[in-house]
């Protein structure tokens with residue numbers, strides 16, 4: 001049986017796009033134009049474009065037309081994963097796909113590009129982010145129950161970078177970090193890169209088993225607890241208020257830093273206050289815009305405890321990529337952001353374990369213009385791609 005006309009057309013256009021005969025960015029004819037050109041009904045032309053869009057080959061821009069997508073970037077995510085079949089639901093990654101989202105972003109980005117300020121945006125930015133951006137992030141976080149001072153905020157390249165910065169600024173090789181037995185794989189990758197000693201804690205429907213956590217903390221120096229109290233990845237749970245209070249008590253009792261990953265917190269309706277609202281002095285709160293606005297922006301924020309931050313009028317060092325004349329003494333770590341922030345390791349109440357690699361010196365990394373902290377020779381841990 002002959003393939004329907006619309007299917008033949010979809011196949012022909014798909015083949016032209018895949019072979020590069022139709023280059024990324026090419027504007028395709030309007031639905032009417034395609035209908036006239038191919039001698040088909042307009043409704044069939046619409047169906048053709050819908051099928052191509054579902055295959056990730058074209059994108060439709062309201063008011064502008066249909067464009068060939070850059071197929072080097074698979075639809076939905078740019079990480080190197082096979083694109084799943086078009087009739088399957090891809091559970092590899094979570095990303096926002098709200099109707100109209102791209103149009104809203106297009107408008108906003110045009111506004112940015114058209115503003116007189118573009119030149120300054122294309123220059124090196126202050127390491128922690130521009131003061132006005134940190135102030136608007138502080139306002140945004142107020143809606144999530146936090147009330148940080150903009151000086152506590154670092155703008156980072158996504159939550160994964162925020163976690164990396166947090167680890168580099170506050171922990172060292174060999175440090176024990178308690179994590180849920182089932183946790184975000186991106187944190188495990190970081191732990192491996194930075195040689196943290198992960199201590200799994202059994203999980204209950206209400207979050208980590210806090211009795212088990214307390215027992216572990218009593219028996220080992222747990223430097224930090226990595227937790228996702230509001231919409232856990234992958235379990236999806238929200239830790240109730242009483243459990244949060246107890247978690248904070250345990251962290252205080254044993255001098256552990258709380259690393260609160262709130263990447264999905266925006267999805268929870270009326271959750272209890274974030275840990276960073278109740279215990280801002282011992283919590284680093286990490287979140288970003290990948291899950292609610294666009295993964296490609298890769299914008300994240302870290303809210304650090306006030307006593308670990310330098311005030312904004314303090315000098316913030318040379319831009320990234322500028323060779324440093326001498327290695328800094330600050331333990332704050334190898335990312336642009338962390339270097340300027342001067343986070344301090346808390347004068348811990350818990351005895352620290354002997355560090356397995358105490359050498360915190362900086363060396364220029366040949367593969368990057370930015371000097372990175374290394375333990376021996378050049379080991380350049382890059383921020384791993386997250387899964388989730």
Ligand SMILES: Cc1ncc(COP(=O)(O)O)c(C=O)c1O
Nearest residue numbers: 158159160233263288290386388
């Ligand atoms: C729990 C969690 N934290 C952090 C991240 C990293 O987010 P980003 O894309 O902002 O780096 C993810 C991404 O999937 C995540 O699921």
